[in-house]
Amino acid sequence: MRNKLVEKIVRLKQQHNAVILAHNYQPGEIQDIADFTGDSLGLSIKAAETDADVIVFCGVQFMAETAAILSPEKTVLLPDKSAGCPMADMITAEQLRKLKQEHPNAIVVCYVNSTAEVKAESDYCCTSANAAELVNSLPEDRPVIFVPDQHLGRFVGERTGRDLVLWPGYCITHVMITEDDINTAKAKYPDAIVMAHPECTEPVKELSDELLSTGQMLKFAAESTAKRFIIATETGIIHALKKQNPQAEFIAASERAVCPNMKKITIEKIVWALEDMQYKISVPKAIKEKAKKALDEMVGILPVR
Ligand code: 13P
Numbered sequence: 001m002r003n004k005l006v007e008k009i010v011r012l013k014q015q016h017n018a019v020i021l022a023h024n025y026q027p028g029e030i031q032d033i034a035d036f037t038g039d040s041l042g043l044s045i046k047a048a049e050t051d052a053d054v055i056v057f058c059g060v061q062f063m064a065e066t067a068a069i070l071s072p073e074k075t076v077l078l079p080d081k082s083a084g085c086p087m088a089d090m091i092t093a094e095q096l097r098k099l100k101q102e103h104p105n106a107i108v109v110c111y112v113n114s115t116a117e118v119k120a121e122s123d124y125c126c127t128s129a130n131a132a133e134l135v136n137s138l139p140e141d142r143p144v145i146f147v148p149d150q151h152l153g154r155f156v157g158e159r160t161g162r163d164l165v166l167w168p169g170y171c172i173t174h175v176m177i178t179e180d181d182i183n184t185a186k187a188k189y190p191d192a193i194v195m196a197h198p199e200c201t202e203p204v205k206e207l208s209d210e211l212l213s214t215g216q217m218l219k220f221a222a223e224s225t226a227k228r229f230i231i232a233t234e235t236g237i238i239h240a241l242k243k244q245n246p247q248a249e250f251i252a253a254s255e256r257a258v259c260p261n262m263k264k265i266t267i268e269k270i271v272w273a274l275e276d277m278q279y280k281i282s283v284p285k286a287i288k289e290k291a292k293k294a295l296d297e298m299v300g301i302l303p304v305r
C-alpha cells in the first residue's frame with residue numbers, strides 16, 4: 001500500500017514538474033521521499049533556486065508562504081492547510097506596528113517563523129542559522145526589535161552583546177524540554193554532547209554544549225568524532241541524524257518535544273496535494289512585495305549589510 005502511494009507520488013511529480021521539500025521535523029517517511037530536506041534557511045534557498053513549476057512544502061504555513069513569496073511564478077502547495085505555527089501567530093502586524101511606534105528609530109528583525117504580514121512590517125528576516133550574524137551586521141547606534149521568539153532573541157542578544165527589544169513569543173514544542181530533562185539525560189549519558197536549538201529556554205541552553213539550528217546540528221554531528229548526542233529540539237531531526245550517522249547514538253532530551261503541526265503532513269496528503277493541486281498558498285501582492293525585501297536579505301540574494 002505504502003509503496004503504491006510512493007509510486008503514485010513519483011508519477012504525479014513528473015506529471016506536474018513538482019519537487020517535494022521537507023523540513024527536518026517532518027515524520028521520517030516524509031523526509032525519506034522528499035527531494036530536499038533541510039532547515040528553514042536551506043529550504044528557503046532551495047525554494048528560490050528550483051526550476052520546478054510546483055513546490056509541495058512539507059512543513060508549516062510560514063514556510064510555504066516564504067516559498068510563495070520567493071518564487072512568485074511557482075505553485076506552492078501545503079498538503080495540510082491547518083498546519084500552522086503557534087509561535088508565528090503570537091504577534092500580529094498590528095502589534096508590531098505599535099511596537100515600532102514605541103521604538104521609532106529601531107531596525108526590525110523578524111524570525112522567519114512569522115506571518116507574511118509581520119515580515120512585511122520588518123526590515124530584515126532571519127532564521128536561527130543566521131540570526132546572530134545578521135544582527136551583528138546592523139549599525140550599532142540603532143536599537144533592534146526582534147520578534148517573535150523571545151528565546152532565540154535572548155540567544156542573539158548574548159551572541160552579539162546587543163540589548164534587543166524582545167517580544168514574548170515562544171515555541172510551544174521547544175519549551176516542553178526542561179532543565180530536568182537535560183540533567184537526567186546527562187546523568188545517564190555523561191559522555192554525550194548536548195545539542196540544543198536556540199528556541200529552547202535559557203536554563204536548557206545553559207546546560208547544553210552546542211546551540212544550533214537543525215541544519216547546523218546535522219553538520220556538527222557529521223563532522224564530530226563523538227559517538228553519542230543528546231538532542232534538545234523537535235524529535236523529527238533524530239531520523240535525519242541517525243540516517244546520516246548510523247554509527248552514532250542520538251537521544252531525544254524529551255520525547256514530548258513533538259510539533260503537532262509538523263506531524264500533520266502524511267504520505268496520503270501529499271498524494272492528494274499533487275492530484276488536486278491543494279492547498280495553494282498565496283500572499284496578497286502588497287504584502288508579498290514588502291515581505292520579499294526582508295526575505296531577500298535572508299536568503300543572501302542581497303548582501304547582508
Ligand atoms: P530550523 O530548522 O531553521 O532550525 O527551524 C526550527 C523550527 O522551529 C522550524 O519551525
Ligand code: SF4
Pocket residue numbers: 025060084085086087088113171172173174234259260261262
Ligand atoms: Fe512553530 Fe515550534 Fe512547530 Fe517550529 S517546532 S513550527 S516554531 S511550533
